[in-house]
Amino acid sequence: MKNGVVIVGAGHAGVQAAASLREEGYDGPVILIGDENEPPYHKPPLSKTFIKDADAKPQPLRGEAFYSGNAIDYRPGVWIDRIDGGERRLDVSGGGTIAFDRLVLATGSRPRLLKLDGAELAGVVSLRSLADARLIRELSAQSEEVVILGGGFIGLEIAATLRAAGRRVTVVEALDRLLGRAVAPAIAAHVRQRLEAMGVRLLTGTTVARLEG
Ligand SMILES: Cc1cc2nc3c(=O)[nH]c(=O)nc-3n(C[C@H](O)[C@H](O)[C@H](O)COP(=O)(O)OP(=O)(O)OC[C@H]3O[C@@H](n4cnc5c(N)ncnc54)[C@H](O)[C@@H]3O)c2cc1C
Incomplete structure (x- = not known):
């Protein structure tokens, strides 16, 4: 598999999918794509200590050595616009493509935003990331x-x-x-x-x- 496995979504599921591929002996290319400009992190603390403690740091899901040590090509800040299943290719927002042999979609979920007058006012926020x-x-x-x-x-x-x-x-x-x-x-x-x-x-x-x- 020359293009290997591409995982879209670098949350808990995406990172674990990459880890499991290596643990189970897959030795081809693994590309992990996340749209956020952060090392993948734990979400549970975000609604707990993180929002009240100005000094709290995000908790990474894995240390940096996990990605380099397991030849996992983590690409942050990349949003996938489109999947071309026939050509086995992803279109990257802003330009460019990424080829895959196998594709894992680990894109999680998003908050259901309110369709209410005033929902767009400053100071109205939702919590996911x-x-x-x-x-x-x-x-x-x-x-x-x-x-x-x-x-x-x-x-x-x-x-x-x-x-x-x-x-x-x-x-x-x-x-x-x-x-x-x-x-x-x-x-x-x-x-x-x-x-x-x-x-x-x-x-x-x-x-x-x-x-x-
Ligand atoms: C504030 C908060 C607190 C929580 N607390 C708990 C808890 O205490 N206990 C518990 O069990 N669970 C908790 N959860 C739930 C848990 O965090 C989720 O179940 C888990 O994050 C799901 O992981 P995931 O990888 O499926 O999705 P996500 O974590 O949502 O990751 C998906 C990633 O894919 C990215 N993505 C989506 N589309 C694209 C695209 N087209 N191109 C590129 N990237 C894309 C997203 O931006 C995101 O970074 C909490 C969640 C939140 C938000």
Whole structure:
């Protein structure tokens, strides 16, 4: 396989796919493509300590030696625009192509953004990437009051973290309880109690009509 395996997406799945290829004895070319200009990093800390601690550093998924030592050609800052399956070729945004013999799509997911009036206002952000977390850290350091839309794991983690850092925090959740897609009602009730004891204001069964600047 002269062009080898190309992996698009350098998150947990993409990096592990590269590692597993080597662990299982594949010795052809491996190219790992990520659109972010960062060494691949752990996402879980982003909604926890990272957003409140100005000195917190991103936690790399693997050390630099992993990529060089395993002949994994990591290419950051590259966005793939198009797959040409017939020609076995990827089109790179801004120009250029990358040929592959086998292609792994590990492109993850993105937050579902709100289609609401005001969703584009300054200070309205979502959290998925390290860049998002840096922005939230910067904005929340200058804010007294934070509203979080979404009472799932990530929303509640941000709520607890920013409340512990002294912000006034309100969570708005459309369903009639927290963590509705993730845990049983008894656990959700316990989490609710813990957050309220910290001083987080929780509005369940509540939707947002628009955001006003
Ligand atoms: C804030 C936060 C906290 C979390 N906390 C936890 C936790 O506590 N426990 C837990 O189990 N899970 C947690 N998760 C979920 C976990 O991080 C994800 O399940 C995991 O990141 C999924 O990995 P992935 O590689 O599939 O996708 P991703 O991490 O999304 O990686 C995909 C990568 O592909 C890139 N990409 C997409 N399209 C293209 C393209 N066309 N060209 C180039 N690159 C592209 C994306 O930009 C991204 O960098 C958390 C997630 C977030 C965001």
